[in-house]
Amino acid sequence: MQKFSNIPVAPAQLPDYREASVNPVAPAFLPYRLLTTAAFWMFLAGLSTLPGLSALIGFGPRWLTILALCAGLWFMMIAWLDARHRGWALREHDLIYRYGVLWRTVAIVPFARIQHVETSNGPLERVFGLMRLKCFTAGGAASDLSVRGLDAASAQKVRQYLLEQIRDDVVSNEDRAREEPAANAPD
Amino acid sequence: MPPTEENRPEEKGTAAEAQWHRLAPLALATLIVSRTVSFIQQNLYALAGLGAGFAFVEALGPRELVMVLLGLLLLVVGSAVIYHRRFRFRLEEDALLVRRGLFEKKELRLRFARVQNIQIGQPFYFRPFGLVRFSLETPGASEKEVELPGIRRELAVWMRQQIISQTPSAEPAENLEPALCLSEESTLFSASAGRLFLHGLASNQIWFLTAAAAPLLPAINNQLAQQFEDPENLPWQLSRLLEFGWIAAVLILLAVLLSLLLLSGVITVIRFFGYRLMRRGDQMIATAGLLDKREQTLKKEKITGLLIRQSALGRLLGCWSLVARQASSSAQRPESRSDHFLVPGLRHHELTLTSEMLDLPEHTVELQGISKQFQKMYWLRLLLPLLLGWFAILRLPERDAGLLIGLAVVLPVLALAVHLRWRHWGWAMQAELLWVRQGMLGLSMEVFPVRLVQQVRISQSLYQRRHGLASVRLTVPQGIIQIPFLPLDSATELANRAVYSAESSLIHRV
Numbered sequence: 096m097q098k099f100s101n102i103p104v105a106p107a108q109l110p111d112y113r114e115a116s117v118n119p120v121a122p123a124f125l126p127y128r129l130l131t132t133a134a135f136w137m138f139l140a141g142l143s144t145l146p147g148l149s150a151l152i153g154f155g156p157r158w159l160t161i162l163a164l165c166a167g168l169w170f171m172m173i174a175w176l177d178a179r180h181r182g183w184a185l186r187e188h189d190l191i192y193r194y195g196v197l198w199r200t201v202a203i204v205p206f207a208r209i210q211h212v213e214t215s216n217g218p219l220e221r222v223f224g225l226m227r228l229k230c231f232t233a234g235g236a237a238s239d240l241s242v243r244g245l246d247a248a249s250a251q252k253v254r255q256y257l258l259e260q261i262r263d264d265v266v267s268n269e270d271r272a273r274e275e276p277a278a279n280a281p282d
Numbered sequence: 283m284p285p286t287e288e289n290r291p292e293e294k295g296t297a298a299e300a301q302w303h304r305l306a307p308l309a310l311a312t313l314i315v316s317r318t319v320s321f322i323q324q325n326l327y328a329l330a331g332l333g334a335g336f337a338f339v340e341a342l343g344p345r346e347l348v349m350v351l352l353g354l355l356l357l358v359v360g361s362a363v364i365y366h367r368r369f370r371f372r373l374e375e376d377a378l379l380v381r382r383g384l385f386e387k388k389e390l391r392l393r394f395a396r397v398q399n400i401q402i403g404q405p406f407y408f409r410p411f412g413l414v415r416f417s418l419e420t421p422g423a424s425e426k427e428v429e430l431p432g433i434r435r436e437l438a439v440w441m442r443q444q445i446i447s448q449t450p451s452a453e454p455a456e457n458l459e460p461a462l463c464l465s466e467e468s469t470l471f472s473a474s475a476g477r478l479f480l481h482g483l484a485s486n487q488i489w490f491l492t493a494a495a496a497p498l499l500p501a502i503n504n505q506l507a508q509q510f511e512d513p514e515n516l517p518w519q520l521s522r523l524l525e526f527g528w529i530a531a532v533l534i535l536l537a538v539l540l541s542l543l544l545l546s547g548v549i550t551v552i553r554f555f556g557y558r559l560m561r562r563g564d565q566m567i568a569t570a571g572l573l574d575k576r577e578q579t580l581k582k583e584k585i586t587g588l589l590i591r592q593s594a595l596g597r598l599l600g601c602w603s604l605v606a607r608q609a610s611s612s613a614q615r616p617e618s619r620s621d622h623f624l625v626p627g628l629r630h631h632e633l634t635l636t637s638e639m640l641d642l643p644e645h646t647v648e649l650q651g652i653s654k655q656f657q658k659m660y661w662l663r664l665l666l667p668l669l670l671g672w673f674a675i676l677r678l679p680e681r682d683a684g685l686l687i688g689l690a691v692v693l694p695v696l697a698l699a700v701h702l703r704w705r706h707w708g709w710a711m712q713a714e715l716l717w718v719r720q721g722m723l724g725l726s727m728e729v730f731p732v733r734l735v736q737q738v739r740i741s742q743s744l745y746q747r748r749h750g751l752a753s754v755r756l757t758v759p760q761g762i763i764q765i766p767f768l769p770l771d772s773a774t775e776l777a778n779r780a781v782y783s784a785e786s787s788l789i790h791r792v
Contacts, residue, residue: 109778112740188785200741203777205784208736233421233609238737238757 112203115191117182120244123223125178127244131219132174136167173197183242185253190230192242204240206260208232214250226250230257302370302381306413309432312405314362316431321358371430373441378418380428392428394445396420398608399580399623402438406573414438418445421609421759442579446565466562470635473557477627481603482550484596485626488542491549554626561638566606568623578623584608585639586759587730594723602628606639607730609759640715640729647717649708655749656767657704665697709765711776714783716756718763733787734758735780740773756780 143159176196184191189205211231220226228242228250245253305313361384370381380390403415416438417429430438473481555572566585568578587607596602606623625635634645672689675681702722710717711732719727737757746752752773753766768776 104779104782106775106778109775109782111774111778112781113774189781195741198741198743199747200739201777203738203781204736205781207785207787232736232757234736234757234759237762240737 110186112186112191112201115184115186117184117191117193118249119182120178121225121246121249123225123246124181124244125175127220127223127225128174128178129171132170133167136163136170139163140167178244181244183245183253185256190240190242190253190257192240194243202240204230204232204238206257208234208238209257209261212254212257212261214254216247228253302372303433303437305366305369305430306411306432306434308408308411308413310362310366312407313366313431314359317362317365318355318358321354369430373444378428378441378445380430390428392418392420397445398584399578400442400445401576401578402435402442403571403574403576404435405575408432409575412436416441419608446579446581467560467567468562469558469560470638471557471559471625471628471632473554473627475551475555477601477629478551478554478557479547480599480601481554481596481627482547483543484593484599484601485546485550485603486593487549488546491542491546550626557626559625559635566623566639568625580606580608580623582639586734587728588636588640589726589728590633590636591726592724596724600629602630602633604628604633604636604639607728607760610761636729640731642715642729643713647710647712649710649717649719650772652704652707652709652765653749653751653767653769654704655745655751656707657700659745659767660700661697665693665700668693668696707765709768709776711779716763716776716780718765728763730758730760730763731783732780733783735784738777738780740777742770 140160140163143163173196177194180196180199181194183193188207189203190209192202192204194200194202209230209232213229213231214226215229216226224247225243226245226247228245230240230242232238232240242253364384365382368382368384368387372379376395377391377393380392381387382390398419398421401415401417401419403417404413405415408414412435413432414435415429415431416433417427419427552572553574554570557568557570560567560569564582566580566582568576570576585606586609589605589607590602591605592602604625606625608623628635636642636645668689672686672693675686675689699722703720706719706721706725708719714732715729716732717727717729719725735756735758739755739757740752741755742752746767750770751767752770753764754768754773754776756763765773765776
């Protein structure tokens, strides 16, 4: 059994995730988001001009198109705010990811819980030079974190950094396990 | 080691220390039955459709239908035979190897260190043959659970000992009990039939029974309708009862409910008969069952948290239950799985055995509530519009009385539900342990060491931002724990503490 230690830590002494300086997403994320949102709602607006659809729903075709265009404008505004607000930060022991406009969320994943890191990008993201970073944890999909909007260079650097952190953790854990054979062994 | 009919030398031909085992012959019978049942369950709609389809085609009759059914049965039996014949397993120094599969042989390697719990079950039809069902559970996305549907009991017990204690010993010959380790075994709790019956009454099983019985309702309804058409068919008591109209309906409903409760109680007594919770060294062992005797073993270090639960009826009956939480990456809530480690029928003072499962400095703790804005928000956003709608309907020239009365009943109930939900949501952080309680009528309390946290999410909706509140979502090995509508300072402190605890602990990659 590991040595049980219970030294109280005052809240003021705890590292605060709010103090981390957040790196904003790549500048290319904004046009990427605007483009995808616009394309989606233009497509819907185009659909709404089909004669059959408006008869089905009961609105006049012009109303549907206007509705689609208004929604498109609204979501593009959201996308603009999203690109401004989204960001990530690396601390000594964890990754912080901030996203969301109406529901502002901050997600924190300690390196000690990351088992694997991958980068990926879709075809449109490739055009804008963007990449996604996915951190896999033991908990499965519920605790995996997908960081979007990184430019390719940063994504590779962060991935490399995370892999090193994970490796260091495993090494130091093995050292610790050798020193204290009674400690809980990692999986 | 004397080779028996159940030992097979390794395929390469060299006599290896660890030998491949096969399933017992009788297991084939159970495999056939279980596969048939699951086949029917999965393809119920297809089979029903098939039957209906055949009924429409004139020339074809029942004979063709029977032939198709026989063909399907043959398929299922054949697949069971192939599965049974190809099933192999072997115990290595630090892992269990299982080879199984119908078309392609899949080999699974389960390391002992990853095993969360071991279950050995002996249904009554296995008992004369000395066979058991052996199943292992490990966390992980692929192949979480391995079941050996029928092996010798001695082999199963020996395998369990190897996996848990990790002290290698010789494999037992047939019909000999392996030498068990001599550590002390202490009984922590045993449930009498009365407590089990109460647990059955209090548990949510009754709703599953109702849901299971629901498909039968139309058939029962038709039967009853046929009977009632002719008044002479009715027993005189029932016809007198029916004269009272709606009172009769209520009484009949109560009778049905009562019988479901009784059924639930009896089922629980049978399922958990003779429940005993023991501790042997660092293992927690639970034995229970009348028709299917089960022994569940888990290592204390594999317990990631506890769920202390009291359903609505449980609060009336003073009946608690305890679930030992373990790592699970399935989306399905652990409670609904049949193999979770459940301690039924506890009284309040017996909850002290939580300290046997988890290092708890205290058994109860003062909880902080969540912000009243939670209640206010739901009342304003959900109920107020409904209330206004109700008034609007009242003003209408032609109003639907049923809808008015319905809403008039539903609205206070919803308001009460929101209030109860708000009132019962509470949390406390004490000595690196997080306690979170929630519930509406029933209560459930989760407690776990905060260092096990895998991810922390703090989110704020527009409403919450305006009122300085936030919701915290923690992902832990057993699932997701949420606390909504906390003051922002408390939320950030909780998040920072959880993250700090996870990062400064010795256990990584959990």
